[in-house]
Amino acid sequence: MAQNRAGSLGVLxxxxxxxxxxxxxxxxVGAALYDFALDPRQVVLTFATALLVQFLSxxxxxxxxxxYRSALITALSLALLLxxxxxxxxxxxxxxxxxSKSLIRVRGKHLFxxxxxxxVFALAAIPGVWVSPGQWGDGIAVAGxxxxxxxxxxxxxxxxxxxxxxxxxxxxxxxxxxxWLGQRLAVASHRMASGALLLFAFxxxxxxxxxxxxxxxxxxxxxxVAAIAFAMGAHFYVTNPLVWALFVxxxxxxxxxxxxxxxxxxxxxxxxxxxxxxxxxxxxxxxRDGGAVCADAAGAGARVLRVLRGQGxxxxxQPHVEGGACPS
Numbered sequence: 531m532a533q534n535r536a537g538s539l540g541v542l543x544x545x546x547x548x549x550x551x552x553x554x555x556x557x558x559v560g561a562a563l564y565d566f567a568l569d570p571r572q573v574v575l576t577f578a579t580a581l582l583v584q585f586l587s588x589x590x591x592x593x594x595x596x597x598y599r600s601a602l603i604t605a606l607s608l609a610l611l612l613x614x615x616x617x618x619x620x621x622x623x624x625x626x627x628x629x630s631k632s633l634i635r636v637r638g639k640h641l642f643x644x645x646x647x648x649x650v651f652a653l654a655a656i657p658g659v660w661v662s663p664g665q666w667g668d669g670i671a672v673a674g675x676x677x678x679x680x681x682x683x684x685x686x687x688x689x690x691x692x693x694x695x696x697x698x699x700x701x702x703x704x705x706x707x708x709x710w711l712g713q714r715l716a717v718a719s720h721r722m723a724s725g726a727l728l729l730f731a732f733x734x735x736x737x738x739x740x741x742x743x744x745x746x747x748x749x750x751x752x753x754x755v756a757a758i759a760f761a762m763g764a765h766f767y768v769t770n771p772l773v774w775a776l777f778v779x780x781x782x783x784x785x786x787x788x789x790x791x792x793x794x795x796x797x798x799x800x801x802x803x804x805x806x807x808x809x810x811x812x813x814x815x816x817x818r819d820g821g822a823v824c825a826d827a828a829g830a831g832a833r834v835l836r837v838l839r840g841q842g843x844x845x846x847x848q849p850h851v852e853g854g855a856c857p858s
Contacts, residue, residue, distance in 0.1 A: 546599040549733060553606040556729075560610070567662075572620045573609050579621035580605040583628040591632060600644070601628060603733075607645035610729060611773075615658035622656060623648040636784045639794065643740045643776060650777045653770065661726070661770045689736040691745055695752035697722075697731050703760040730772045738795045740783065747786030755779045 561568060584601035604627050612623060627648030631640040634647075652659045701722050708718040721727075735741070735755060742748045759775035762768035787794075 544599070546603060550599065550602055550606065553603065553610065553733065556725075557606060557610055567613060568609065569617065571617055572614065575617060576609050576620040576624045577602070577605045579624040580608075580628055583625050587628060587632045600631075604628060604644045604648065607729070607733065608648050611645070611649055611661050611726070612652055613660050613662050614652070614656070616656075619652055619656045619659050623652040623659075626651040637787075639784075639787075640740060641783070642780050643734055643737050645734055646773050646776045646780075649770075649773050653773075661773065689738050689741055689748060692741050692748040692752045693731050693736045695749045696735055696756050699753045699756035700727075700731075700760060703756065703764075707760075707764055727772065730776070734773075735776055740780070741795075742783055742786040742790065743794050744786070744790035744792035747783075747790040747792075750790075751779065751782060751786055754782060 557573075580601040581596070581598060584598065585596050588596055605624055608620060608623050608627065612620060614620060627644040630642050630647040631644055634641045649661060653661070701718075704721055705715075705718045708715065735752065742751050755775050758779055759771045762771035762775055768774060
């Protein structure tokens with residue numbers, strides 16, 4: 531009974547559930563009120579293809595259960611961002627996005643954000659495809675801010691540092707350009723209230739499986755992506771600079787991980803039957819959110835103690851690792 535209760539709490543604490551709820555709500559509200567020009571058949575094909583490719587990838591890799599949550603988040607992101615004249619463009623992008631997680635890997639970690647890779651693949655390889663950032667309007671941007679704030683509160687393990695770092699760097703560059711050109715401040719606020727920008731900052735660049743593992747690396751990467759996106763949009767007039775910047779900057783992630791070493795992020799398995807993972811655990815070399823890691827403190831403490839004993843006890847274990855109370 532206690533194990534079942536712990537498993538249920540782990541499921542509820544999984545930030546991906548809140549992310550799916552937020553993205554699904556935005557998609558439903560946008561389709562109903564803002565005329566997203568999205569064919570329902572495109573949505574169905576996107577979800578079906580994402581789940582099918584994820585199923586095949588899990589079977590080929592020998593994983594015991596379907597990792598449906600990541601597949602659904604990718605499908606929701608593609609449905610929100612991508613527009614096409616044909617029915618096959620969305621499922622093709624979904625197949626490329628999910629497939630990239632297994633096919634393009636560096637040191638056991640997939641290199642590209644799946645949603646970003648799917649969008650870039652569609653834009654580069656499929657005719658009649660576009661991303662329409664102007665589809666959101668002001669109302670959905672306000673709703674996006676509220677949804678993002680709520681997601682950050684309920685998600686203890688969210689990578690808020692890379693999201694806020696990106697928004698600060700990109701917003702600062704945008705404000706500086708507006709002031710340099712003598713434009714009104716309303717121009718900067720209008721650009722920063724873009725629904726597409728909010729989705730990118732809080733649901734794409736913050737993907738913990740493709741972001742740097744260490745906080746310093748994440749902050750450096752957020753500044754790099756912001757600089758590339760700003761240069762592409764403001765000086766080279768590239769369409770969709772955000773997704774292209776994240777795609778171009780992706781090879782820098784292994785570099786940040788090599789410079790700023792930290793244990794790799796993992797979705798921790800707690801005996802899930804319907805998904806690959808139930809509880810999210812962050813093993814970060816920097817400061818740790820005490821409430822978010824209490825679930826795995828006992829097991830981690832045992833492993834640390836074994837290592838220390840093997841080294842002759844030259845280092846002291848942290849009190850909470852040895853079984854003390856977790857910080858509240």
